[in-house]
Amino acid sequence: MMSIRVLIAVLTLISFSCTNSDDNIANNAPNNTQGYTMLLMGNSFFKPYANHLETQALDAGFENHNAQLVFRGGDNGRPINFWNDSDSDAHEQIKATLDQGNIEIFGMTAGHEPENRIEGHRAWINYALQSNPNITIFIAIPPIDFPADWDQLVEEYEFESMQELYSYFVNDIVHNEMIDPLRVEFPSTHIFTIPTGWAAVNLAQKKEDDVLLDDIEVFGPKPTSLFTDPKGHQGQIVIETGTLLWLNSIYDVDLSTNTYETGFNTDLHEIAKQIMDNHDPSYKSNL
Numbered sequence: 001m002m003s004i005r006v007l008i009a010v011l012t013l014i015s016f017s018c019t020n021s022d023d024n025i026a027n028n029a030p031n032n033t034q035g036y037t038m039l040l041m042g043n044s045f046f047k048p049y050a051n052h053l054e055t056q057a058l059d060a061g062f063e064n065h066n067a068q069l070v071f072r073g074g075d076n077g078r079p080i081n082f083w084n085d086s087d088s089d090a091h092e093q094i095k096a097t098l099d100q101g102n103i104e105i106f107g108m109t110a111g112h113e114p115e116n117r118i119e120g121h122r123a124w125i126n127y128a129l130q131s132n133p134n135i136t137i138f139i140a141i142p143p144i145d146f147p148a149d150w151d152q153l154v155e156e157y158e159f160e161s162m163q164e165l166y167s168y169f170v171n172d173i174v175h176n177e178m179i180d181p182l183r184v185e186f187p188s189t190h191i192f193t194i195p196t197g198w199a200a201v202n203l204a205q206k207k208e209d210d211v212l213l214d215d216i217e218v219f220g221p222k223p224t225s226l227f228t229d230p231k232g233h234q235g236q237i238v239i240e241t242g243t244l245l246w247l248n249s250i251y252d253v254d255l256s257t258n259t260y261e262t263g264f265n266t267d268l269h270e271i272a273k274q275i276m277d278n279h280d281p282s283y284k285s286n287l
Contacts, residue, residue: 035065036250039097039128041090042069042109043077045142048234049196050107052243053250059260060253070094078111080120094124101131105250110141110174110193117178125186136190137182138249138285141174143197145232147204147218166201175283192285194249198275199242200226200234206271213265237264244272249285 035057040050050069057065070090075081085091097103106128108121121139128135143166144150150162159165174193182191203226206212216237217225225235234242240262247253247260255273262268276284 033061033063035062036067036104037102038067038105038107038250039094039103040067040069040107041077041079041082041094042071042107042140043073043075043111044071044233045111045145046077046109046140046196047071048239049140049243049246052239053246056243056247056260057251060247060251060258062251068097070097075111077109078113078120079108079124080113080116083120083123095127098128099131103128103132103135105136105138106132107138107140107194110139110178112178117173118182121178121182122185125182125189125191129186129189136192136285137186138192138194139174139179140194140196140246141170143200143232144169146230147200147227147232148230150204162201163205166197170195170197171280175280179283190286192249193279193283194245195275195279196242196245199245199272200232200238202271202275203238203241206266213267237262237266237268240264241268241272244269245275248272248276252285 040046042050047069050067054065054067070082070093071077072082072090076085082088082091082094098106106124108124112118112120121137125137128137144153150165154160154162154165157165159168170193179191179193183189203212203216204218207216207218207226214237215224216235219225219227219229220235222228222235226238227233228235244255244258244260244262247258248255255269255276258269260269
C-alpha cells in the first residue's frame with residue numbers, strides 16, 4: 001500500500017421564486033421551508049455548487065435562502081489561505097460577514113496543507129463562534145483534480161479503482177484526520193461534510209461504462225461534458241449532481257421525490273441519492 005504521507009501530498013494539490021404549498025408537497029420539502037443564512041467560501045471546485053444551490057433550493061420551496069459566497073481560485077480558496085492573507089479584501093469580507101452575527105451555516109472546502117490539515121478550518125471556526133455561537137459548519141469534499149491522471153494515480157498508489165482511492169480520501173483523510181479532530185476541539189459545534197467529489201467520480205465511471213442517457217463527452221463544453229478542461233473543472237451534469245448533494249445535505253430534501261428538472265435524461269437524482277445513502281451517517285448533517 002502507498003505511503004499515506006505521499007498520498008496526502010498528492011490529494012492536497014486539489015484546488016478546488018418561492019413555490020406554493022402544492023409545489024412544496026411535490027418536492028417533498030420539510031414543513032419548515034425557511035431558508036438558511038449562509039457564508040460560503042472556496043475555490044472553483046466549490047463555487048459552482050454554492051451558486052447553483054440557490055436555484056435548487058428555491059425550486060424545492062425554501063424561502064429566503066441567503067448565501068454569500070467569497071471566492072478565490074486555486075489554493076487561494078482554501079481556508080488556510082483565506083486566513084493567512086489577512087490584508088486581502090476576501091479576508092476582511094469573511095470577517096465582516098461573520099461579525100454581523102446572523103450566520104447560521106458556514107461552508108468551506110476541504111483543501112488544506114499536508115503539514116497541518118485543520119489549521120485554517122480551526123482558525124475560521126474560532127472566529128465565527130465569537131459572534132455566531134450556534135453556527136453550523138460544513139466542509140465540502142472536492143474531487144481529485146486532473147481526471148486524465150486518475151487511472152495513473154490508482155495504479156501508482158496501489159488501489160483497485162478510483163472509487164477506492166477517493167473513498168480513502170473522504171474517510172481516512174477528511175473524516176478521520178480533519179473532521180474528528182475539529183469535533184474534539186469544538187464539541188458544541190455541529191460539523192458535517194458534503195461528499196461533492198463523488199458526483200464527478202461516479203459520473204465518470206458511468207461514462208466509462210456507457211450507461212449515461214445523455215450524449216456526454218469526458219472533456220469539452222460545459223453543457224455536454226463531464227469536465228471543461230484538463231484541471232477537471234465541472235461540466236453542467238457534474239454541477240447538477242453535486243448540487244443535489246448539497247440540497248440533500250443542507251435542506252434535507254428527499255431526492256427520491258424531488259422534482260427539480262436537471263436538464264438531463266440521466267437520473268441525476270438517483271445518482272446523488274446513492275451517493276448520500278453511502279455517505280457515512282456519522283458525518284451527515286442533522287439540521
